Amino acid sequence: MAVSDYLVTDDLTIILALVAAGLFLLHNLYKPQALVHPILLGRQSDVARVRNPSESAVYRNYGTGMLGRFPLRPTKDQQVVLDLVKPDVDAPRTLWSTKITNLQLRERVANVGAGLTRAVGLVPQESNVLLLLNDGIEFLVADLALSALLVPTFTVASASVISPVLESHPPSVIITNPELLQHVLELIYDAHESEHHTIVVTGDISGLNLPKVDHVKILMWDDIEADGAAAAKAALPVPDPNDVYTVSFFQTPTGDLEGVQLTHQNLTAGIAATRALLPPSSALSPLDTIVSAFPLGTPYGRAVAYTALFEGTGFATVDSTKLIKSESGGSAPTGMKDLRTSGVYSVSSPTLLFVRPDHLNSLTDAISQEASNSSWFLFNFAWRHKLAGVLEGYITKQSLWDRLVFDSARMKVMGKGAGTVRAVVVGGGPLEAQNLTPSRIALSVPVINVHSHPLVAGPVFASHALDLQTFPPSGTAPSASASDAYAFTYLAPVGPPSVNVEVKLTGVDDSAVEAGSDPVGALRVRGPSVGRPLSVEEEAQEEEERGWRTTGEHAKVAANGTFKVSPAGKA
Incomplete structure (x- = not known):
């Protein structure tokens, strides 16, 4: 008997076979491919x-x-810190709430340097200046000006080390904000020091009720900058990349005071490492805006800020980076509450977030909760499909499930940042492995886990941007x-x-x-x-x-x- 005698088919059998073949092909053709080869x-x-x-x-x-x-600097032209402000780049960028070009920034740096030299008489490589400044453009200007004068700066990672630094390493000059001035004067008064202190204040202090302290001379930042602008600029010596440029003080886990000396080369190398966090295909550009949760008083926080300065990107920080967290003495803001504080600055919507684990976890929970509230059934279905993609090594913000479920949730939580954030760098604390995959699903952008240390200007370890393995x-x-x-x-x-x-x-x-x-x-x-x-x-x-x-x-x-x-x- 012929084979056809044993095969009995009808139209329904043929249709079902074609549907099965089509589904098989669709599954294989549209199965997400890993963004980076597992090898x-x-x-x-x-x-x-x-x-x-x-x-x-x-x-x-x-x-x-x-x-x-080892890469020592971003490019061969960046030998010292001031070289990071490239004079040949004239496009403006916004630093906190100040829109400024590199030439304007260099001009302010020169004016402040000349004004400090005239008003205080700083001696290169002998004087030192304590920067008790909340993160802002004044910190950058003062830091760059003093680096050009060959005057090392002192910075502190937290307010708890201000008093021991003043006692064990008395600075030649203190530069501070009005918010911190009263705290500094109280520390000087309580120490009963007879040594003369010069304090430069960056804002208006006319409305402050300040304690009267002898041997303290208070100068105004605006006066120093104006005086420097009117003065003739003398030629400055060229710093050596191996000169100590700053000393960053921090508290050890045992409660002791420790400091780390950083040279110009340490910082330029840290910037080279920070730039390498992102793959070349999505490198930093002047179109980016960085929001950082790491204070400029720390080596890692300064490396992030100066990376933004070098790349010409916008930059802002959150409230938890402030030395004095709040006037009421309350605890520092965390999570989404802290992230939203960057909105007070007139910067563009952020494209890169340098955050702590509490920020990432709070952001993930908020997005997941919003998505679940909109449609519990669709959320669970979308989560399962997004999870399958992550397990295959693939993430995207352009999927059907993003358009149906996650885009609106991100918009409610992140505002304009929902469409602009393209990477999240998390560090500054332990991150549990079980929280990484939900974060990648909720944000659908690379989440880079970084480990930093107070001795290192830049990341010590950093996960691959597209390593989605669990x-x-x-x-x-x-x-x-x-x-x-x-x-x-x-x-x-x-x-x-x-x-x-x-x-x-x-x-x-x-x-x-x-x-x-x-x-x-x-x-x-x-x-x-x-x-x-x-x-x-x-x-x-x-x-x-x-x-x-x-x-x-x-x-x-x-x-x-x-x-x-x-x-x-x-x-």
Whole structure:
């Protein structure tokens, strides 16, 4: 009998077969493809071939390689900090609420430098100036002017270290805001110092009820800038890239005062690393606007701000970066409440957010809640499809589910930023791995997890912008502390080392490493963006002489070269 005698078909069978074939083809043709090949994510660090006993191998970013040179500056023309303000770029940008060109900014820098020299008599490489300024354009102008005068600046990461800095490192001059002036005068009065202080104030103080303090001379910023504008500008010496440009003070986890010396090269290297956070296909441009949650008084916060300055982008910060958080003495704003404070500045809608984990989590929760309230059924259906795309390594803001569900929710939460934000860089605290995927679904933009440290001007670690991999919680060694066990099990990886930082772990278990376990140990860092702590003694240990700096943190490195870091000072 012929084969056709055994095959009985009708029109319905043929139609169903065609529908099944069409669905199969559609599924394969429209299945999202990973934005970056998994092979590239399988080896994100270049690892040295040898290691010392009780140490891990040295790890570098795979893009740099063990034999590559660390980038020291954004381009060859940026040798010192003032070079970041490129004179050949004449397009204006908005810094906080001030629209200004590079030439205008350089002119203000020269005027303030000349005015400070005439009014205070600063001595290059001998005087120093304490910048007690909330983030604003005055901070940038003062910082750039003093760097050109070869006068190191002092900055503080928080108000809690102002008093110990004044006691142990008395500055030649203090530059501050009216909001901070009363606090500074009270500290000087309580210290019963006989030393003369000169304070430059950047705003109007006529309405302030200030305590009367002897040996204090108060000058006005506007008067100094006007005086400098009328004065003849003398030729300034050219700074050396290795000159100490600033000292940043911070509080250690044990409560002690610590400071880090940063050279011009440290900062330019940090800017090179910050620019590398984004892939070349979506690099920073003058069309961008950055909103940062990291104060300029910290090395990482200053690297972010000066990256914006170099690229010609708009820039603003949030209220939590202020030294004095509120006049009522309340706690600093967090989450969405803090993010919305950047709206008081007349900058364009942000395109890049440099935020803390509390900002990211609050933003994710708000968007998810709005989307769920609009239509619970559609939200769950859209979430499932978006999650499938993320698990395949693919995200987009242009999908059907974005148009139906998430776009309107983002607009209600983020306003105009819903359509302009194209990347989020999160750092400054631990981020749990379980929060990363919901954030990527809700925002549908790259979320880059960064680890920073007070000793480093720029990121220490940074995840790949398009690395959407998720891994199940991994076990830890029985001897690990509670903090390490939590961090290495539940925290999100912070990626490989930055492009100009190399790291190693000390105190590792040699037998466990030889058996194939992931190395776990104390984190040490080295590179051109790493500063020198003030606590380093003249007779430094061999490790310090070779440039390795102790971070006080523990880390674990996975087989693909990404790290997890346990925060310092936790028990």
